[in-house]
Amino acid sequence: MTIVDTGWFRIGARVLVVAALLAGWQYLSAAEILDTTSFPSMTATMAEAGRQLQSADLWLAVWETVRGWGLGLLIGCSLAIVVGTLLGLNRFAYLSVIPVIEFLKTVPVIAILPLAIVVWGATLDMKVFLVAFGVFWPLTIQTIYGVRAVDPVVRDTAAVLRLRGLRKFLNVTLPSAAPFIATGLRVAAAVGLILTIIAELIGGAPGLGLSILTSVNAGPSRLPATYAFILFTGVAGVLVTSAFAYLEQRLLHWHESQRNAAAKAA
Amino acid sequence: MSHPAVTPTSHSGTGTEPVLSVRALQKAYNVGKPNERLAIADVTFDVAKGEFVCVVGPSGAGKTTLLRCLSGLLAPTSGEVRFEGAPLQEVPARLSVVFQDYSRSLMPWLTVNRNVALPLKVAGVAKRQREDRIAEVLHAVGLGDVGRNYPWQLSGGMQQRVAIARALAHQPDMLLMDEPFASVDAQTRFDLEDLILKVRSDLDITVVLVTHDIDEAVYLADRVVVLSGAPSRVEEIVPVPLGRPRNQLVTRSEETFAQLRRHLMELVTAH
Ligand SMILES: Nc1ncnc2c1ncn2[C@@H]1O[C@H](COP(=O)(O)OP(=O)(O)OP(=O)(O)O)[C@@H](O)[C@H]1O
């Protein structure tokens, strides 16, 4: 083990990179290489971000975004896992339905955004629908493939052990499908957040996306706020992705991919 | 073993009836399609209660296919397999199978204890007795305190021991094994051969073991069923008049062992 592998060294290196980027930003705006009418300085942005962190409005917007994202994800993913499992377990159903799902999966969710706005207006429901719809199709497909991906030796073993019904589902089918579903969930969480922000930004539902939009509309003086909000959405994205990666690592610790990762880290 | 939860099916009235009887078994893959292929042409043999039968044959002879038919995993094209008097419909409760590929056969998401618990849960054994039985059967295959480990944390030989423990947990009458020791090193292989002989005499269980290793077949078996190349037929059924208990050093250096080995070699390589 060299110094490069130690935890502190890694954290230090990452902090340094971030610091260098921020310093570069500050330099570019101070030297007016960046157009000051569209790029605020790093310090102005950070000062604004600090102010925002103390304002109730920001936390309300964060709450709205998290709520729409979370509900949409919960509904879309639950449905996808149930429907995907049922379709995956039944060959006939799978063969009949898969072309439709493959088609619907390719429909860009943005294409139905106007429709959702007409039906629900700039509301939480509209956001939730958009997120649920967006994550449902890809995760359904992941689940179907996962349920169908039981190793033939495992399938024989299950038959020899006479595992049936719920016991077979919980001990064999679900764990076999879990790596597929976990990947699907991680992607769904990230896509869901993007869709939430879009629904707010374009659809006008309250949340971080709408905060970005209103700060832009408020003119150049609010520019640092715009950047601060963009920064916050970025942080939200990173938090979401790491949370799901952590969960995946905990739940799938037995899976080869996680075992290899653990062996590398050790 | 003093575990009364599951008692073997009684054959008291029909003491001479074989545990397993295979009659004119034929198996073709992809029947009716252009790539139809006859894997087993005609196989007939019986296995008596408590007997150890090895099946040998050249590579691709249809040994795995035969074992899958015997276990009820695969339906024969024609002919019949009877287990304890009844024609096979599915995998019978009183029969266990050990696969060659232990690393895939043991569920990686379950600990050793939970893997071994599976057949006990299916048999409806209560939690308390289940725990006792798991400890007992792990001990019987020579494993110490590994129950809380995951299978992939163990060596290959230990994993196959876990697979054998799981197969024995619900006290089946018969054990079917498909090249169970083909993926472990030579020393482990000897250990596992002796383990299975010990288990068999301790538990009075019937064993059918498929192998491509003629020495292994002679060392283990009471009788060896020799298959021809595909599509397979029974070339000969060779009795093994070696005494028991057997010993890797002593048995393998006996004159009879060498003769049997030579005879089987001639049969298997005659194609
Ligand atoms: N699922 C299948 N579909 C079609 N043909 C098969 C299938 N499984 C096996 N076969 C064919 O049946 C024949 C017997 O195969 P089998 O695996 O039973 O032989 P084996 O004696 O176990 O071989 P090995 O010594 O390599 O383990 C082979 O010719 C094989 O190609």
Ligand SMILES: [Mg+2]
């Ligand atoms: Mg084989």
